[in-house]
Amino acid sequence: MSKQDGRGRQISARTVDDSSATILHIDLDAFFASVELLDHPELAHKPVVVGHRSGRSVVTAANYVARRYGVNSAMPMSIALRKCPDAVVLEPHFERYAAYSRQVMAIFNDLTPLVEQLGSDEAFLDVAGARRLHGSPATIGGLIRQRVQAETGLTCSVGAASTKFIAKLASGRAKPDGLLVIPADKALNFLHPLPVGAMWGVGASTEQALTRLGVRTIGDIAHTPLAVLTSSLGEVSGHKLFELAWARDARTVTVEREEKSIGHEMTFEYDVSDRAVLHSEIHRLSDEVGSRLRRAGLVGRTVVLKLRYPDFSTVTRSRTLAEPTNVGRRIYEEATASFDALATRGIRVRLIGVRMEQLGDGAGTAQGLWDPDEDWREAELALDSVRAKFGRGIVGPASQLKPKRADGGGVA
Numbered sequence: 218m219s220k221q222d223g224r225g226r227q228i229s230a231r232t233v234d235d236s237s238a239t240i241l242h243i244d245l246d247a248f249f250a251s252v253e254l255l256d257h258p259e260l261a262h263k264p265v266v267v268g269h270r271s272g273r274s275v276v277t278a279a280n281y282v283a284r285r286y287g288v289n290s291a292m293p294m295s296i297a298l299r300k301c302p303d304a305v306v307l308e309p310h311f312e313r314y315a316a317y318s319r320q321v322m323a324i325f326n327d328l329t330p331l332v333e334q335l336g337s338d339e340a341f342l343d344v345a346g347a348r349r350l351h352g353s354p355a356t357i358g359g360l361i362r363q364r365v366q367a368e369t370g371l372t373c374s375v376g377a378a379s380t381k382f383i384a385k386l387a388s389g390r391a392k393p394d395g396l397l398v399i400p401a402d403k404a405l406n407f408l409h410p411l412p413v414g415a416m417w418g419v420g421a422s423t424e425q426a427l428t429r430l431g432v433r434t435i436g437d438i439a440h441t442p443l444a445v446l447t448s449s450l451g452e453v454s455g456h457k458l459f460e461l462a463w464a465r466d467a468r469t470v471t472v473e474r475e476e477k478s479i480g481h482e483m484t485f486e487y488d489v490s491d492r493a494v495l496h497s498e499i500h501r502l503s504d505e506v507g508s509r510l511r512r513a514g515l516v517g518r519t520v521v522l523k524l525r526y527p528d529f530s531t532v533t534r535s536r537t538l539a540e541p542t543n544v545g546r547r548i549y550e551e552a553t554a555s556f557d558a559l560a561t562r563g564i565r566v567r568l569i570g571v572r573m574e575q576l577g578d579g580a581g582t583a584q585g586l587w588d589p590d591e592d593w594r595e596a597e598l599a600l601d602s603v604r605a606k607f608g609r610g611i612v613g614p615a616s617q618l619k620p621k622r623a624d625g626g627g628v629a
Contacts, residue, residue, distance in 0.1 A: 228395040235355040237401035238377035239345040240470060242384035243361060245321065246372045246393040247486075248338035249278035252317055253307045255370050264304040268294050275494055277309045278486060281393055290486035291494055311505070315481070317369055324364050328357060333470045335529065336484025336568045339388075341381055343470035358396045380466035381529075383408065386415060404464040409436030416458060417528040420488070420565055426450060438462040457528075479517065480572020481505045488527045488565040495566060499552050502571040507545025510573060516541035517573030520551040524559065525568035534559060541577055548573060 245251065249267050254260060264283035268276045276297050279288045286301035298304060318337040325332045328351055331343035344357045351357045358375035365373050372394040376387025379401040386408070391397040399407045412434060413419050413427050426449050432438055438446070439462035447455030460466070481502045489495060499522070510517060518541040525531045534555035542548070552571045 225390070226392065226395060227390045227397055229355065229398040233355065233398045234400050235353050235377055235398045237379045238354045238384075238398050239343060239348075240378055240381055240384045241342040241344055241354065241358055241361075242376045242378075242381065242388040243325065243340055243342065243358075244374050244388045244392070245338040245365075246374055247278060247280045247284075248317075248371070249309060249314055250280040250283075250307075251371050252313055253310070254280065257305075257307065260305055264288070264301045266294070266297055266301070266304045266306050267309050268297075268306060269308065270294065270306045275497075279304075291489045291491065311481075311501075317371065320369055321365055321371070321373070324361065324368065328361065331470045331472060333472060335525070336482055338484055341384065341470045355396065355398050358398075362394070362396065378404065380404070380464060381468050381470070382417065382461050382466040383464060385417070385529075386411070389415075401464075405439075408462070408464055409434060409439060411435045413438060416461060419458070420527060420563075422563065423450060423454065435462050477576060478521070478572045478574045479506055479509050479513070479515070479576065480521070480523075480570055481509075482523065482568055482570035484525075484568045485566070488567050490563065490565045492560065492564075495556065495560075495569060496553060498569055499556060499571060500549050502569070503549035503552055504545040506571055506573055507543055507548055510543035510576075514578065515576045516543045516578070518542075518575035518577070519573065520548050520555070521570075521572045521574055522552045522555040522559075523568070523570035523572070524556075524566055527565055527567050529567070531568075532559065535574070537575070541575070543573075 250265050253267055254265060257265075262282065264286060265280040266276055266283050266288060267278040268274050271294060274294045276288060276290050276292045276294055278290050279297070283297075283301055283304055286304075288297045288301050288304065294306070298306075314337055321338075322332065322334055322340065325340055325342055329342050329344050329347040331346070333341040335341065342357075344351070344354050347357060348354070351360060354377045358377055362373055362375060365371055374388045374391040374393060375396045376384040376389070376391060376399070377396070378384040378387055378399040383399050383404050387397040387399050413432060414424055416435060416438070419427070427433070427438070430441065430445065430449060432441055438458055441459075443455065443459050446459055449455070450458065483498055483502060519535050519537045521533055521535045523531065523533045536551045536555055538547070538551065548571065
């Protein structure tokens with residue numbers, strides 16, 4: 218099965234025993250592309266790519282038809298159009314994606330308070346306590362799919378299992394628009410035939426190391442001596458893969474409760490390692506945060522960068538400013554400094570986010586006798602006026618159009 222292009226789809230029979238499968242993983246299908254197609258239903262069966270038709274831009278998202286040509290997110294647009302010359306390119310509208318994400322997450326929270334949001338388009342739900350009100354896990358999964366489609370026009374795929382790891386794999390297998398239940402006593406039958414690349418945390422280098430050991434399936438990992446795995450992959454990775462290969466995953470659904478903040482996040486359809494792309498995304502997110510702060514009449518003092526890796530582990534780094542700001546450029550510089558301090562060679566990122574904390578009233582934001590952000594503030598206020606008149610898509614950071622510069626600017 219290629220990277221979530223819909224081939225190899227597997228869904229559950231109505232008679233499956235779901236009593237042990239109380240953890241759901243729900244993933245909206247080709248989310249950004251699907252939102253754009255709501256306005257273009259005539260393109261539903263054509264290859265559609267979301268992004269800017271520019272030689273220097275990258276693919277933001279692709280629908281399932283385009284994915285079958287080998288097109289995926291974070292791919293340079295020039296390569297995508299060579300792979301699929303007939304693709305229709307639609308401009309992205311990030312504010313619409315955020316609005317639909319909030320609507321979908323509200324549906325999840327209406328059915329259970331135990332929702333762990335993983336980005337704009339996916340979440341884990343613990344429905345063990347919701348069964349009395351809403352029925353079995355499979356029934357709840359079906360209800361969610363029905364409500365999401367009826368209330369938003371979008372489709373989602375649901376995996377149900379006794380662990381987060383298996384539920385996540387199941388939702389990917391059910392794509393698009395399906396539900397797959399894996400009872401606890403069937404987990405190993407489902408898991409062991411899958412290729413090692415399906416494992417969380419198995420990227421290209423780890424997969425190559427496993428291949429050198431003759432390990433090609435998750436079942437092979439399970440039956441490889443632990444000492445051999447830790448010797449080849451390191452103590453932490455070796456133990457983690459061995460445990461997951463035996464369907465042992467003790468993690469629970471965790472509800473994040475953050476202090477008051479303004480932020481934006483981006484979940485990539487595929488893990489991204491290109492630093493230029495990640496720098497560019499930090500720039501776009503920082504610009505959005507600054508714009509929202511100014512619209513709300515607020516400033517913030519602490520810039521927080523959030524990264525989620527392929528194994529769903531998440532790190533945050535914060536930098537507190539001497540003076541509060543609502544200038545996107547300042548936010549970008551601080552967030553990029555945090556990223557560069559974290560990033561090591563070969564870093565792969567699933568989700569990236571920027572937010573501002575320690576918010577306060579932004580009235581009269583002159584910063585003492587000397588304001589280092591004065592020029593950028595005036596420029597961004599001018600951009601706010603243009604955007605208010607003509608729409609946000611009319612203008613954006615220059616780094617979204619230019620090649621990566623030595624000073625850390627990104628590319629789009």
